Amino acid sequence: MERSYLELREKVEKKDKGLREKVKSLSEAVALIPDNVHVAIGGCHYSRTPMALIWEMIRQGKKGLTFSKSITATEGDLLLVAGTTRHIITSWFSPGVTWGVSRIMRHYVQSGEAQYEEWSHMSLGLRYKAGAMGVPFLPARSMLGSDVFKRLSNVKEMSCPFTGDKLALVPALNPDVAIIHVQKADPYGNAQISGFPFMDKDIALAADRVILTTEQIIDNSEIRRTPDRTDIPFFCVDAVVEAPCGCLPHECYGVYEPDFNHMDMYVKLMMEKSVDGVKEYLDKYFYGPETFEDYLDLFHVKDIVKATLSAKKGYSG
Amino acid sequence: MQRKGIAVKVSYNTAELVCISSARLLEDGKVVFAGAGLPLLSAILAQKTHAKTLTILFEGGVIGPFVEPGKLPPSTNEQRCATRANMVLPTTDVLLLQQRGYVDYGFLGGAQVDQYGNINSSYIGDWDRPTVRLPGTGGGNDIASLSKVIVAMHHEKRRLVKKVDFITSPGYLSGGNSRKEAGLIAGGGLKVVTHLAILGFDEEKGVMCLEGLQPGATVEKVKENTGFDLMVKDNLYEASAPTEEELRVLHILDPERRYTTARGE
Numbered sequence: 001m002e003r004s005y006l007e008l009r010e011k012v013e014k015k016d017k018g019l020r021e022k023v024k025s026l027s028e029a030v031a032l033i034p035d036n037v038h039v040a041i042g043g044c045h046y047s048r049t050p051m052a053l054i055w056e057m058i059r060q061g062k063k064g065l066t067f068s069k070s071i072t073a074t075e076g077d078l079l080l081v082a083g084t085t086r087h088i089i090t091s092w093f094s095p096g097v098t099w100g101v102s103r104i105m106r107h108y109v110q111s112g113e114a115q116y117e118e119w120s121h122m123s124l125g126l127r128y129k130a131g132a133m134g135v136p137f138l139p140a141r142s143m144l145g146s147d148v149f150k151r152l153s154n155v156k157e158m159s160c161p162f163t164g165d166k167l168a169l170v171p172a173l174n175p176d177v178a179i180i181h182v183q184k185a186d187p188y189g190n191a192q193i194s195g196f197p198f199m200d201k202d203i204a205l206a207a208d209r210v211i212l213t214t215e216q217i218i219d220n221s222e223i224r225r226t227p228d229r230t231d232i233p234f235f236c237v238d239a240v241v242e243a244p245c246g247c248l249p250h251e252c253y254g255v256y257e258p259d260f261n262h263m264d265m266y267v268k269l270m271m272e273k274s275v276d277g278v279k280e281y282l283d284k285y286f287y288g289p290e291t292f293e294d295y296l297d298l299f300h301v302k303d304i305v306k307a308t309l310s311a312k313k314g315y316s317g
Numbered sequence: 318m319q320r321k322g323i324a325v326k327v328s329y330n331t332a333e334l335v336c337i338s339s340a341r342l343l344e345d346g347k348v349v350f351a352g353a354g355l356p357l358l359s360a361i362l363a364q365k366t367h368a369k370t371l372t373i374l375f376e377g378g379v380i381g382p383f384v385e386p387g388k389l390p391p392s393t394n395e396q397r398c399a400t401r402a403n404m405v406l407p408t409t410d411v412l413l414l415q416q417r418g419y420v421d422y423g424f425l426g427g428a429q430v431d432q433y434g435n436i437n438s439s440y441i442g443d444w445d446r447p448t449v450r451l452p453g454t455g456g457g458n459d460i461a462s463l464s465k466v467i468v469a470m471h472h473e474k475r476r477l478v479k480k481v482d483f484i485t486s487p488g489y490l491s492g493g494n495s496r497k498e499a500g501l502i503a504g505g506g507l508k509v510v511t512h513l514a515i516l517g518f519d520e521e522k523g524v525m526c527l528e529g530l531q532p533g534a535t536v537e538k539v540k541e542n543t544g545f546d547l548m549v550k551d552n553l554y555e556a557s558a559p560t561e562e563e564l565r566v567l568h569i570l571d572p573e574r575r576y577t578t579a580r581g582e
Binding site for chain 1: 353354376377378379383384385388391392394395396397399400401402405406407408409412413416426439444445446447448449450451452453454455456457458459462463483484485486487490495496499500501502503575576
């Protein structure tokens with residue numbers, strides 16, 4: 001998967017970097033993603049997951065995609081069962097410790113039907129960072145001596161030319177497309193993230209194309225009053241989609257906590273009925289509704305009110 | 318009512334014992350990088366009892382939060398981990414603090430741990446056709462590669478094994494000097510806390526040894542439940558039982574017992 005530096009530069013050089021409006025509908029934005037490419041997913045675990053874009057990708061029947069994500073939660077199950085992917089690059093894959101190990105991940109990986117390419121969390125972060133920096137690798141003192149290292153075909157070991165220390169070299173990861181959900185973005189793609197930044201800034205800079213969903217589209221003048229809060233610059237971004245509640249049932253810091261009742265319901269269905277359970281879920285929540293708003297209509301108002309009120313407390317708890 | 322100097326018999330389950338016993342290892346003024354589940358709960362317990370200025374780091378990108386009692390998050394990558402934190406930063410950067418040397422203890426749970434302190438959270442059985450594919454390393458490999466590690470786990474023969482099926486998070490690899498030779502020149506196994514014992518490491522041999530017994534446990538019982546020949550240290554001690562106060566605070570933190578459900582022995 002290593003890509004040449006000049007090819008990566010050329011992709012960026014060819015981008016229309018003008019300050020122009022990029023607001024698109026969910027389906028228009030997802031239509032920009034071809035089959036058989038590498039899509040990096042922003043957020044981490046069940047936080048700031050770009051669920052609206054995943055919802056639309058599954059509905060458009062995308063095929064042969066490789067996904068990378070720092071930590072994978074329930075969206076990984078959905079993408080496997082829908083047949084969108086058979087290769088996920090991540091560091092951890094399950095809904096969460098108190099919910100147990102994903103039966104879907106086990107089903108596809110144990111049978112050899114899908115590949116879960118496991119990297120340590122920091123190594124994966126350094127891979128995106130190398131991609132964002134325009135260097136072919138970064139050194140790390142992690143993963144050495146472990147079977148995680150042995151199982152990977154694209155990690156190397158070297159002695160530091162200055163100190164002689166042994167180091168693991170992790171190769172740059174430059175996704176074809178990055179999909180990221182943020183709290184605020186202007187029509188040009190300047191994006192402001194609140195809460196955990198995760199790896200999203202590096203992912204955006206590493207990718208050839210960036211598709212944003214945002215809780216709210218704000219005016220460029222608001223960005224210009226608070227440029228120190230901008231995490232992703234407009235010229236990286238190819239599409240901006242306004243998607244309020246675009247992470248549900250996952251969380252979006254300051255806007256809503258996870259819908260834990262929905263998560264419990266999903267996990268119960270997935271753990272009890274495995275692939276059939278998730279197919280039922282996809283039919284009801286992904287293929288059934290006509291629009292993303294109709295998907296949101298299937299959530300319970302009282303659960304969303306609870307998730308919203310808790311989230312408003314922010315860091316003060 | 319508990320009177321000073323008089324031991325009162327308190328009841329607790331094995332998960333509560335492991336949680337409290339490992340919390341006691343975390344000293345005031347230190348920095349701990351805690352994994353999800355029991356380590357998260359145990360680190361918060363230490364902070365609410367004897368180690369008021371213990372700084373907790375979580376992989377989501379958090380330095381020094383005060384997590385709300387009763388709102389323990391099922392992931393260390395979600396927002397409730399950051400309540401009243403000192404700083405929120407990108408995931409890669411918080412993990413890199415360990416590489417720089419700012420972390421005194423890494424704190425992990427263990428599905429399967431071997432005599433060298435290597436942890437497996439990836440594969441049970443053959444790597445290509447595993448019997449069970451587990452969730453994977455997350456930040457576990459980074460924590461174990463870069464910090465001194467405390468592992469909290471249930472003591473069972475199938476969990477404490479001679480050799481793990483897969484080294485997800487490195488301990489002393491194959492013992493002796495093998496960890497340093499692999500390039501892991503810092504960090505390494507510090508303690509393994511179970512419901513039967515507190516285990517340490519012989520640093521020269523890089524193998525686990527029995528240092529302390531949990532209340533009521535015997536050397537025989539520990540050996541019976543361990544999948545390898547366990548060395549016993551000369552100055553073996555018996556740990557004191559959880560106090561009423563420790564249990565009281567634990568129950569406030571985890572009122573629904575999501576992390577401290579009783580387990581079979």
